[in-house]
Amino acid sequence: MKPQISRFMxxxxxxxxxxxxxxxxxxxxxxxxxAPSPIIDGDGIVRPAAxxxxxxxxxxxxxxxxxxxxxxxxxxxxxxxxxxxxxIVRGVDDQGRxxxxxxPSDPIYFEVGTENRSVPGVPLAAELGDNYPNPFxxxxxxxxxxxxxxxxxxxxxxxxxxxxxxxxRRLEVDRSPGWHExxxxxxxxxxxxxxxGLYLTRFTVGTMATTxxxxxxx
Numbered sequence: 354m355k356p357q358i359s360r361f362m363x364x365x366x367x368x369x370x371x372x373x374x375x376x377x378x379x380x381x382x383x384x385x386x387x388a389p390s391p392i393i394d395g396d397g398i399v400r401p402a403a404x405x406x407x408x409x410x411x412x413x414x415x416x417x418x419x420x421x422x423x424x425x426x427x428x429x430x431x432x433x434x435x436x437x438x439x440x441i442v443r444g445v446d447d448q449g450r451x452x453x454x455x456x457p458s459d460p461i462y463f464e465v466g467t468e469n470r471s472v473p474g475v476p477l478a479a480e481l482g483d484n485y486p487n488p489f490x491x492x493x494x495x496x497x498x499x500x501x502x503x504x505x506x507x508x509x510x511x512x513x514x515x516x517x518x519x520x521x522r523r524l525e526v527d528r529s530p531g532w533h534e535x536x537x538x539x540x541x542x543x544x545x546x547x548x549x550g551l552y553l554t555r556f557t558v559g560t561m562a563t564t565x566x567x568x569x570x571x
Contacts, residue, residue, distance in 0.1 A: 380432060382431055384427060384428075384429045385430060388426070401447070404447045405444075406425075406445065407421075408421040408428050408441075410430070410438060410440060413437050428440065430461070439458050439461070440458040442454070475499075475530045478500050479498065479561040479563050480497065480556070481554055482498065488567070489539070489570070490569060492536055492538045492539055493539075496532065499527070499532075508558075509557065509559075511555075513554055514555060515551075516551050516553070520542075521547055522537060524537060551568050554566075
C-alpha cells in the first residue's frame with residue numbers, strides 16, 4: 354500500500370538573500386525564506402500543520418539531495434561557485450507525513466575570482482567580458498573587446514558552442530577597436546531555442562582566441 358501523503362499547503366520559496374560570509378574559502382552564503390504551511394489551506398480546509406521542513410538541494414541537472422531538516426522557515430545555503438544551485442523544501446507534520454515538494458527556488462550561480470574585463474578603453478588582445486545576466490533566460494548580453502591593432506581585415510568570429518563542442522550560434526561582430534555588446538536571444542542559427550545548460554562563448558580575432566562560460570536556465 355502506498356503511504357498517504359498529507360496535502361497541507363506546499364511551502365513557497367522566496368528569493369534568496371546574499372549573506373555576509375561563506376563557510377568555505379570560495380563559497381558564498383545565501384539565506385532562503387519560505388512561507389510556512391498553514392493549518393487551513395486556500396480552500397478553507399483544515400490541514401495538518403508542518404512541524405519541520407526538509408530541505409533539498411538541486412545542483413545543476415543532478416537529482417534533488419536532502420541536505421537538512423529544519424524547524425524554522427529559513428535556511429542558509431553555503432553555495433559553491435561555478436554550479437547552478439536551487440533549493441526545494443517540503444513540510445513534515447507531527448505524524449511524519451510529508452507535503453508535495455515546493456517549486457524550485459530562483460537559481461544561484463556565481464564565479465569566484467572572475468574579473469570583469471569589460472572596462473572602458475581598447476583592449477590589447479581579443480577579450481570577452483562578463484556576459485549579463487548570467488545565468489540567463491531567455492537572452493543575455495555578450496561583451497567582447499576588439500584589440501587596438503585590429504584593422505577590420507582579420508578573420509573575426511563570435512560564436513556560441515554547447516558543451517559537446519557543437520556550434521550553436523554565430524553572432525554579428527562590430528570590427529572597430531574597443532568594447533562592444535551583442536544580444537544572444539538563446540536560439541541557434543536555425544532559430545531553435547537552446548536547451549538549459551552550460552554554453553561557451555568563443556571570440557576569435559586572427560590567431561587570437563578567448564572563451565568564456567555562461568548558463569541558460571528555464
